[in-house]
Amino acid sequence: MNAAVAQSPIVSITNVTKDYTLGKVVVPALRGVDLQVHPGEFISIAGPSGSGKTTLLNLIGCVDTATSGVVSVAGQDTKQLTERQLTHLRLHTIGFIFQSFNLVSVLSVFQNVEFPLLLQRKLDKNQRKERVNQLLEQVGLAHHAKHRPNELSGGQRQRVAVARALVTRPQLVLADEPTANLDSVTGQHIIDLMKELNQKEGTTFIFSTHDAKVMNHANAVVRLADGKILDRLTPSEAKRALAVGAEGH
Amino acid sequence: MGQLRLLMQVAFRNLFTSKINILIGGIIFFGTLLVVVGGALLDSMDSAMSRSIIGSVAGHLQVYSDDSKDELSLYGGMSGEPDLAVLDDFSRIKPVLEKHPNVKTVVPMGTSGALITSGNTVDLTLARLRDLYKKRAEEGESPALRANLDSVKSHVRQMVSLMEEQRNKSRELLSSAAVDPLEVEALARARTDAFWDTFEQDPFASLEFLENRIAPQLPDGDLLDMRYVGTDLDSFQRTFDRMEIVDGQPVPQGKRGMLLSKFYYENFLKLKTALRLDNIKQERDLNQKRIDTDPQLQRWVKENQTQPREILFQLDPIKTGQAVERLQKVLGSKEASLEKLLSEFLTTTDDNFDTRYQQFYAELAPLLELYRMRMGDNLTITAFTRTGYVQSINVKIYGTYQFKGLEKSAMAGVINLMDLMSFRELYGYLSPDRKAEIAELQKNSGLKAVDRANAEEALFGEESGNTLVAEATPGLIEDSKAFEGALGSLRRDDLASRVYSQQEIEQGVALSAAIILKDPEQLQQTMEELKQASTAAGLKLRVVSWQQAAGLIGQFVLMAKLVLYFAVFIIFIVALVIINNAMMMATLQRVREVGTMRAIGAQRSFILSMVLVETVLLGFVFGVGGALLGSGIMSALGSAGIPAGNEALYFFFSGPRLYPTLSAGNLIAAFVIVLLVSAISTLYPAFLATRVSPLQAMQTDE
Ligand SMILES: Nc1ncnc2c1ncn2[C@@H]1O[C@H](COP(=O)(O)OP(=O)(O)OP(=O)(O)O)[C@@H](O)[C@H]1O
Ligand SMILES: [Mg+2]
Numbered sequence: 001m002n003a004a005v006a007q008s009p010i011v012s013i014t015n016v017t018k019d020y021t022l023g024k025v026v027v028p029a030l031r032g033v034d035l036q037v038h039p040g041e042f043i044s045i046a047g048p049s050g051s052g053k054t055t056l057l058n059l060i061g062c063v064d065t066a067t068s069g070v071v072s073v074a075g076q077d078t079k080q081l082t083e084r085q086l087t088h089l090r091l092h093t094i095g096f097i098f099q100s101f102n103l104v105s106v107l108s109v110f111q112n113v114e115f116p117l118l119l120q121r122k123l124d125k126n127q128r129k130e131r132v133n134q135l136l137e138q139v140g141l142a143h144h145a146k147h148r149p150n151e152l153s154g155g156q157r158q159r160v161a162v163a164r165a166l167v168t169r170p171q172l173v174l175a176d177e178p179t180a181n182l183d184s185v186t187g188q189h190i191i192d193l194m195k196e197l198n199q200k201e202g203t204t205f206i207f208s209t210h211d212a213k214v215m216n217h218a219n220a221v222v223r224l225a226d227g228k229i230l231d232r233l234t235p236s237e238a239k240r241a242l243a244v245g246a247e248g249h
Numbered sequence: 250m251g252q253l254r255l256l257m258q259v260a261f262r263n264l265f266t267s268k269i270n271i272l273i274g275g276i277i278f279f280g281t282l283l284v285v286v287g288g289a290l291l292d293s294m295d296s297a298m299s300r301s302i303i304g305s306v307a308g309h310l311q312v313y314s315d316d317s318k319d320e321l322s323l324y325g326g327m328s329g330e331p332d333l334a335v336l337d338d339f340s341r342i343k344p345v346l347e348k349h350p351n352v353k354t355v356v357p358m359g360t361s362g363a364l365i366t367s368g369n370t371v372d373l374t375l376a377r378l379r380d381l382y383k384k385r386a387e388e389g390e391s392p393a394l395r396a397n398l399d400s401v402k403s404h405v406r407q408m409v410s411l412m413e414e415q416r417n418k419s420r421e422l423l424s425s426a427a428v429d430p431l432e433v434e435a436l437a438r439a440r441t442d443a444f445w446d447t448f449e450q451d452p453f454a455s456l457e458f459l460e461n462r463i464a465p466q467l468p469d470g471d472l473l474d475m476r477y478v479g480t481d482l483d484s485f486q487r488t489f490d491r492m493e494i495v496d497g498q499p500v501p502q503g504k505r506g507m508l509l510s511k512f513y514y515e516n517f518l519k520l521k522t523a524l525r526l527d528n529i530k531q532e533r534d535l536n537q538k539r540i541d542t543d544p545q546l547q548r549w550v551k552e553n554q555t556q557p558r559e560i561l562f563q564l565d566p567i568k569t570g571q572a573v574e575r576l577q578k579v580l581g582s583k584e585a586s587l588e589k590l591l592s593e594f595l596t597t598t599d600d601n602f603d604t605r606y607q608q609f610y611a612e613l614a615p616l617l618e619l620y621r622m623r624m625g626d627n628l629t630i631t632a633f634t635r636t637g638y639v640q641s642i643n644v645k646i647y648g649t650y651q652f653k654g655l656e657k658s659a660m661a662g663v664i665n666l667m668d669l670m671s672f673r674e675l676y677g678y679l680s681p682d683r684k685a686e687i688a689e690l691q692k693n694s695g696l697k698a699v700d701r702a703n704a705e706e707a708l709f710g711e712e713s714g715n716t717l718v719a720e721a722t723p724g725l726i727e728d729s730k731a732f733e734g735a736l737g738s739l740r741r742d743d744l745a746s747r748v749y750s751q752q753e754i755e756q757g758v759a760l761s762a763a764i765i766l767k768d769p770e771q772l773q774q775t776m777e778e779l780k781q782a783s784t785a786a787g788l789k790l791r792v793v794s795w796q797q798a799a800g801l802i803g804q805f806v807l808m809a810k811l812v813l814y815f816a817v818f819i820i821f822i823v824a825l826v827i828i829n830n831a832m833m834m835a836t837l838q839r840v841r842e843v844g845t846m847r848a849i850g851a852q853r854s855f856i857l858s859m860v861l862v863e864t865v866l867l868g869f870v871f872g873v874g875g876a877l878l879g880s881g882i883m884s885a886l887g888s889a890g891i892p893a894g895n896e897a898l899y900f901f902f903s904g905p906r907l908y909p910t911l912s913a914g915n916l917i918a919a920f921v922i923v924l925l926v927s928a929i930s931t932l933y934p935a936f937l938a939t940r941v942s943p944l945q946a947m948q949t950d951e
Pocket of ligand 2 (some may be wrong): 053054055176
């Protein structure tokens with residue numbers, strides 16, 4: 001863990017604000033956030049609804065830009081990058097897991113997982129096949145390679161999504177409420193899977209969640225409220241804090 | 250490579266999952282079908298018609314004088330005959346054109362028209378009678394001649410009584426002249442025994458009375474419009490190999506003479522009753538029409554029933570008797586009046602038509618002159634020369650001809666062929682010997698110039714009556730008798746039997762010349778080169794393609810094509826709008842999917858190609874489907890042929906059936922259009938798709 005801290009951070013956020021403008025109304029979603037995430041971390045972002053979790057993940061995921069402040073991912077200041085370069089960065093450095101799985105419905109499980117590899121154009125056909133099968137094996141869907149997403153359960157679909165996010169061996173995987181559309185047991189399995197991959201491959205995970213049980217698996221819980229980071233806690237601290245919070249209410 | 254495969258896979262799978270795509274596919278399918286079938290049909294028609302035009306009179310190229318006011322229009326223009334300047338000397342033009350290596354033959358031509366009258370039946374019979382009396386005056390009377398004279402005389406007498414009968418029955422049947430009391434009196438006189446008893450005392454005076462006072466009362470001499478092409482007949486026949494002689498024989502080389510078009514001969518010179526029977530038969534056999542349902546057929550039957558006059562007048566008493574006898578037998582009737590018998594016989598129904606038709610040709614036809622003109626007859630053609638004189642010449646009819654495949658085409662069928670010498674005279678060009686003849690005649694009689702207005706009068710006015718078929722040249726010579734003079738007739742006989750040398754035929758005016766090329770593919774280029782060559786040789790010529798030379802008809806297919814392309818254009822504009830809208834909807838439906846791909850790392854260019862590949866594939870799949878069905882239809886049509894329903898279509902189909910073919914060009918054109926339309930109509934939706942933000946992947950609404 002200490003070794004990881006010593007490395008340069010994969011995500012470095014400094015004094016970032018993000019305002020949404022709805023007509024004439026300016027909604028401040030983030031108001032001065034600082035956050036450093038180091039390689040190999042498994043971080044949960046917690047906070048009440050509207051606190052800015054999704055906004056923060058979008059900034060880290062390079063799908064949105066900050067109003068002010070610096071967001072750098074894998075050592076690159078995202079402000080300085082063109083739209084093409086941002087896309088390139090997403091493709092090669094970041095994996096995404098979505099709340100509603102977001103698989104391409106007309107493609108098979110195999111093809112969905114293969115998709116980012118095809119975009120990357122780094123591996124040849126056999127290498128891709130090997131890699132995809134390996135990932136499907138890891139998420140336990142080796143026998144479902146030929147299936148279409150609509151033939152799978154929600155949990156299975158999210159596992160395909162996990163495989164897709166990890167198939168390119170990204171440094172960073174972002175997941176915005178990956179378990180929100182799943183029942184708690186299945187959600188648990190997905191988090192277990194993510195954790196397992198984090199430990200085995202050393203992939204950095206940042207995910208947001210409402211669920212306290214899900215938070216337990218994280219190395220650190222970043223608590224957001226009203227667009228600001230409250231604190232950065234260990235899971236047990238967070239559990240206590242939440243319990244206190246619950247008593248307080 | 251993998252990416253393209255992925256694109257194809259996404260596109261292919263999307264193809265049949267979306268209803269919108271099926272709709273777009275349907276439009277593309279029918280669009281392609283239309284382009285393939287319509288395009289192929291028109292192309293086939295185009296090449297069929299070009300065969301018709303090139304193979305009948307136009308050749309590949311036509312040249313004519315650049316001084317012409319109008320453009321050449323071989324089949325007649327919008328406002329009658331085009332005003333062309335003459336090519337003074339064809340023999341000067343020919344070598345210049347023939348020097349070009351791609352020119353096979355050059356045929357001189359001139360197209361013009363004239364009015365001819367076939368003369369009425371009384372006239373023709375009187376002319377025969379006059380000939381017989383002339384013969385008697387020259388050779389003396391023989392028993393055979395006497396019998397002949399008596400027979401024709403009684404025929405004339407029968408005609409007079411028929412006329413009287415008809416006049417009493419229905420005044421409309423006779424021309425207005427017949428109401429004139431003087432005419433009534435003349436008719437009455439011609440009916441008296443006294444007239445016929447004293448006929449022989451001065452047969453020529455009696456004939457003159459009948460010719461001048463009686464014949465004009467019968468209005469059955471038709472004025473016929475006749476178009477003719479004056480040409481080097483020999484060269485024409487060799488050059489236009491679709492031409493074939495049907496009746497008679499070709500005009501012997503170098504001689505004056507005419508070949509009537511078989512179509513013209515059948516449709517304008519045949520006995521009307523027979524023509525109507527032929528028409529009914531054709532409609533029944535070919536087009537499955539029925540007398541009891543088709544008003545046109547009923548009209549023909551009705552006309553046959555009520556207009557037996559042309560038959561009655563033709564028959565002399567002996568033949569009348571034979572006809573009565575035969576019809577009585579056929580009909581099992583005791584009726585004695587030929588008119589009533591004919592009317593009954595010609596009352597044809599769907600049940601008896603075929604027997605009656607066969608009986609008509611077996612029993613009645615041998616007694617009749619089925620055509621107003623026979624092979625070997627002389628036809629007198631009177632025409633306005635360019636200077637406004639009226640020129641009239643006799644031309645021998647040698648035969649009839651037709652263009653293979655265009656037998657039934659009215660368009661090609663109205664062209665009668667004439668030797669170039671006669672044509673030049675009618676056109677007002679005088680050959681050296683003709684000039685000499687006229688100079689001689691002018692010495693003998695005063696020359697009266699006739700302008701166009703007077704010429705009309707001179708031609709068709711009272712004096713000339715209905716006897717245009719005469720040896721007179723009314724406008725040119727004051728006294729028509731002058732032509733009857735020994736000199737005139739001698740010259741005429743001379744002209745008719747004269748053989749002209751090729752040099753004589755070629756040295757003189759023509760209005761245009763048809764050029765046949767060795768390699769028709771190089772038409773455009775040869776045309777340009779011939780233009781240059783003629784300019785270089787100091788000839789002021791216009792060189793035009795067969796298409797331009799054919800005038801309006803040549804433009805027909807072009808116009809049909811424009812209509813088709815316009816229709817296709819409209820359809821594709823509509824398709825464009827529909828596809829565009831449908832693709833917009835499809836894109837909106839897929840915003841989340843596109844957003845996801847963008848988030849995962851797909852560049853905008855990937856999204857653009859994804860949408861384009863999808864539409865192109867859509868266009869391809871349904872386009873191929875449409876093209877396949879189109880080819881299927883075309884090959885079915887190609888082997889069965891499309892029947893030319895009416896005679897106008899014969900020309901465009903170049904025969905009774907069009908066997909359309911599908912060229913690779915049609916398919917390629919259809920393909921290019923379809924792919925272009927689908928690609929264009931997707932550009933905007935595709936652009937919109939590239940603007941989808943990766944943030945839209947996060948939308949949770951499902
Ligand atoms: N596209 C947007 N336009 C305008 N305002 C927005 C937009 N997205 C988020 N916001 C606002 O920004 C603030 C932060 O929203 P965000 O979605 O980041 O919260 P969150 O913590 O993810 O909430 P939740 O737990 O409900 O997902 C909220 O007040 C929200 O209303
Ligand atoms: Mg959120």
